[in-house]
Amino acid sequence: MSRRLIPIVWLALLHIAVIGADFFAPYDYTQQNRSMPFAPPTRIHLIDPVSGLLARPFVCESTPVTYVEDCSRRFPIRFFQRRLFGVEEPAVIYLMGSDDFGRDQFSRFLHGGRVSLFAGLLACGISLGIGLLFGAAAGFYRGRLDDFIMGAVELSLALPWLYLLLAARAILPLNTDPSSAFLLIVALVGIVGWARPARLIRGAVLSAREREYVLVARGLGASDAHLLRRHLLPQLGGLLATQASLLIPRYILAEVTLSFLGLGVNEPAASWGNMLAILQRYHVLASYGWMFFPALLLIPTFLSYLALTTAYAPRNQVNHIGALPL
Amino acid sequence: MKRYLLRRLARGLLILIGVSICSFVLADLARGDFFAEARLNSRISKETIAALREQYGLDRPILWRYAHWLASVFHGDWGFSLSYNMPVGPLLWARMQNTLLLTVSAMLLTWIAAIPLGVWIASTGARVNRLLSWSAVAMLMATPDLLVVLVLELIATHSGLLPLGGMISLEYSQMNVWDRVQDLARHLALPVTALVLSSAPAVVTHTVSAMRETLDSAFIRAANANGLRRGRLLFFHALPAAANPLISLFSLSLGALLSSSLIVESALGWPGLGRLMLEATLQRDGYVVIGVVMLSAAFLVCGTLIGDMLLYWADPRIRRE
Numbered sequence: 001m002s003r004r005l006i007p008i009v010w011l012a013l014l015h016i017a018v019i020g021a022d023f024f025a026p027y028d029y030t031q032q033n034r035s036m037p038f039a040p041p042t043r044i045h046l047i048d049p050v051s052g053l054l055a056r057p058f059v060c061e062s063t064p065v066t067y068v069e070d071c072s073r074r075f076p077i078r079f080f081q082r083r084l085f086g087v088e089e090p091a092v093i094y095l096m097g098s099d100d101f102g103r104d105q106f107s108r109f110l111h112g113g114r115v116s117l118f119a120g121l122l123a124c125g126i127s128l129g130i131g132l133l134f135g136a137a138a139g140f141y142r143g144r145l146d147d148f149i150m151g152a153v154e155l156s157l158a159l160p161w162l163y164l165l166l167a168a169r170a171i172l173p174l175n176t177d178p179s180s181a182f183l184l185i186v187a188l189v190g191i192v193g194w195a196r197p198a199r200l201i202r203g204a205v206l207s208a209r210e211r212e213y214v215l216v217a218r219g220l221g222a223s224d225a226h227l228l229r230r231h232l233l234p235q236l237g238g239l240l241a242t243q244a245s246l247l248i249p250r251y252i253l254a255e256v257t258l259s260f261l262g263l264g265v266n267e268p269a270a271s272w273g274n275m276l277a278i279l280q281r282y283h284v285l286a287s288y289g290w291m292f293f294p295a296l297l298l299i300p301t302f303l304s305y306l307a308l309t310t311a312y313a314p315r316n317q318v319n320h321i322g323a324l325p326l
Numbered sequence: 327m328k329r330y331l332l333r334r335l336a337r338g339l340l341i342l343i344g345v346s347i348c349s350f351v352l353a354d355l356a357r358g359d360f361f362a363e364a365r366l367n368s369r370i371s372k373e374t375i376a377a378l379r380e381q382y383g384l385d386r387p388i389l390w391r392y393a394h395w396l397a398s399v400f401h402g403d404w405g406f407s408l409s410y411n412m413p414v415g416p417l418l419w420a421r422m423q424n425t426l427l428l429t430v431s432a433m434l435l436t437w438i439a440a441i442p443l444g445v446w447i448a449s450t451g452a453r454v455n456r457l458l459s460w461s462a463v464a465m466l467m468a469t470p471d472l473l474v475v476l477v478l479e480l481i482a483t484h485s486g487l488l489p490l491g492g493m494i495s496l497e498y499s500q501m502n503v504w505d506r507v508q509d510l511a512r513h514l515a516l517p518v519t520a521l522v523l524s525s526a527p528a529v530v531t532h533t534v535s536a537m538r539e540t541l542d543s544a545f546i547r548a549a550n551a552n553g554l555r556r557g558r559l560l561f562f563h564a565l566p567a568a569a570n571p572l573i574s575l576f577s578l579s580l581g582a583l584l585s586s587s588l589i590v591e592s593a594l595g596w597p598g599l600g601r602l603m604l605e606a607t608l609q610r611d612g613y614v615v616i617g618v619v620m621l622s623a624a625f626l627v628c629g630t631l632i633g634d635m636l637l638y639w640a641d642p643r644i645r646r647e
Binding site for chain 2: 154155157160163168169256260261262263280282296298302303306
């Protein structure tokens, strides 16, 4: 059971933290602290240095630039004061360090998660929606419509996914405000990825409509809408769930990649992709390891989705999990 | 077979024509063109820009441009790149060679390493072995390729053993042949490793699941009972029987040869097709974008075609149909 529980718990925690970012993040994600660029993650002290006993968690002030701790004054961490936690000025609490403008990486991570995680979710919804519409129509009505839709599927599968995304991105204005850039990316990623789900759904509908109970229902005079609603679409639940757990991480990665390349959501808005973009500078890459945090936290997230896929997919479907080249 | 092949070829050609029309329409819809930035420059007059647009045919209707482009494809020109000021064809050709050098070597290494590993995981009896290797594969699978590239770059920066980016050193032109090969290999090491690490897990998992199914079957148990040596049993009896899904995957990765390396190329500065695509996208160099998309679509179509032929050749059951 824990094989299914752990991933669900992790994903739930992540999503809650991200949705409640305004409360969980100690700082505003745009708040700059120019005197503290690339500050390492703040150390949280639990042991009283004098008595050696457990103390109330506190942080120390650290000098700008050199970041040497000065523990002559203690700054206890205060909980539930407008935000979940925080410390008094001039001390700072940067759980994941700070970036080149001295912005708190942890707060940016939470706010960036809103963009990245929900880009994945929404784009997956769009893909599955389009796939369901066209796939079910093709599988149910057959004939010319089927030929036409499957031709379109073949055409879009012949296009390399990431290149298509880039080419489509080229059409759209590059310098847009973050929220419309977000919507653009979601729509693009979702629309570009419609073909594979559509083909799978068509196959499932095609095999389901030949089942005996469907034939019986049809023989008894059930209308097309009734057949689709009562007998065919409910069959697709499992397929849709596995497809969703496959597509969401891919789409999250698509947003991260686009933003990393500078084609996605722009500063000052945060997204996991544009937080990682700074690692393209060699000195940042080499010296400030904590800038990797957003990418590192993608691993448990993707692992969770992977675990969900393998846990819920029928055995024969697991085969195709890795077979989706970008 | 011949008729089947011809039909598939015709279908592939049709798809490519469709792709070209789609990319043309998409490029036409693009807001702003290559001269959009020049228009902001007050020192360049409107008349100059209009004259430039006319010179390159940007003001013509889309059908005229499409016909013109088709004609230039047959000449090997593939349109004209405005940012490189040269025909697209030679540009694509050079970049494609670089990308193929990278991806083909990565693909060879991936398959050479992943298949034995997959066979071993599928056949090993020890639970610990299986669990460990399996979690390693799952871990790699969940690691975004972006992170793989960045971590490799980090290692290279700290060790200082490998060059960080680009394809050749500055002194390349003065080197003798042997040094050139070495130099190229040193530059290849990092991007190839990144590609292998990001593509191997899929191959391993496919090998494992196909092999597990085969190893359960009666003929393997019979062969085992007859005392066949383990290596022979696994690689000459079980692996060919488990080959079908692997061949499908092989054709997919064959088709993705031109499009799988975009992130690695752009992060590590490898002068390949992916980077060209990225730059052309940012500069609105329409014909280059169309050229790259066409070329990689052609590879994908050819990949599936080759995969189908391989399946036909490898599996008598398909041949009979």
